[in-house]
Amino acid sequence: MKFETLPIGDTIAAIRGVGRLNMVSAAALRETVSEALSTGRTRIVVDLSGIDFVDSSGLGALIGCLKSARQAGGDLRIAQLTAQVTMVLQLSNLDRVLKSYESTEAAYND
Amino acid sequence: MTKPAGILRLIAPPADVNDVHDFVEVELNRHPDLNDMDRMTFTTALIELASNVIQHADTGLGVSCTLTVRVEEDSMTAQLSDSAEDGGIKLVAHGLPEDDLAESGRGIAFIQALVDDLHYTRIGDRNLWIITKKRSPAPPSNVRGL
Numbered sequence: 001m002k003f004e005t006l007p008i009g010d011t012i013a014a015i016r017g018v019g020r021l022n023m024v025s026a027a028a029l030r031e032t033v034s035e036a037l038s039t040g041r042t043r044i045v046v047d048l049s050g051i052d053f054v055d056s057s058g059l060g061a062l063i064g065c066l067k068s069a070r071q072a073g074g075d076l077r078i079a080q081l082t083a084q085v086t087m088v089l090q091l092s093n094l095d096r097v098l099k100s101y102e103s104t105e106a107a108y109n110d
Numbered sequence: 111m112t113k114p115a116g117i118l119r120l121i122a123p124p125a126d127v128n129d130v131h132d133f134v135e136v137e138l139n140r141h142p143d144l145n146d147m148d149r150m151t152f153t154t155a156l157i158e159l160a161s162n163v164i165q166h167a168d169t170g171l172g173v174s175c176t177l178t179v180r181v182e183e184d185s186m187t188a189q190l191s192d193s194a195e196d197g198g199i200k201l202v203a204h205g206l207p208e209d210d211l212a213e214s215g216r217g218i219a220f221i222q223a224l225v226d227d228l229h230y231t232r233i234g235d236r237n238l239w240i241i242t243k244k245r246s247p248a249p250p251s252n253v254r255g256l
Contacts (some may be wrong), residue, residue, distance in 0.1 A: 023161050024126050046177035053131070055157050056220055057165075067211060084150050091223055097210050 001025040003032040012108045013041035018050035021058030033065040041075025045107040049080035077107040115180035122164045123205045132161040137179040155224040158217045163192045190239040
């Protein structure tokens, strides 16, 4: 799976992919976030509207990206969760760590 | 009526968890009466199991896996047999990692939370994993008594 980055302003990157966020695609997400951070975009929003499935490997990637963003002085937020992603986040209690928003705009405006 | 179980045989790599996921979707789609929550939880648990086997059991030669999915009137069962060494995955009562920011260690806890039974046994030179989930009761039919 490929992730696309939409630059917003000077410091925000909205990142979106379509498909499953699992052990196969997790590395691509990490790489995409890492590239955005390296260009100074430290406020990351991952738009999950196209992700119909996430597993613990995918969650691990999101957590890793969150830590990278914070180390760079920014943050990572998630937006537009599908039903399965919401279930897995709640199951793992990560809904307390990864802040989710109804839209990409709401995520970066907060 | 119970339909015959679907069987997938693969060697990972080159096959990966997406091949398993595609197979599971096709198998569950053969049962349109399955409710969305049962489908979602069972798929999530089974993909976690397959990911664990593929990720942790490969010693460089690839892992040979045989997966069987069976949907019956009141339950769903998956059997995953693999060629990895004994104890390739440590199956103990897992909780979630204490560190909220841990990047791994949630897979087995997910499986245990999502299905009714996770069973492991060693048979000959293969591991056999069986997960079972009871199906949710069907909603009452509106046409009953007509």
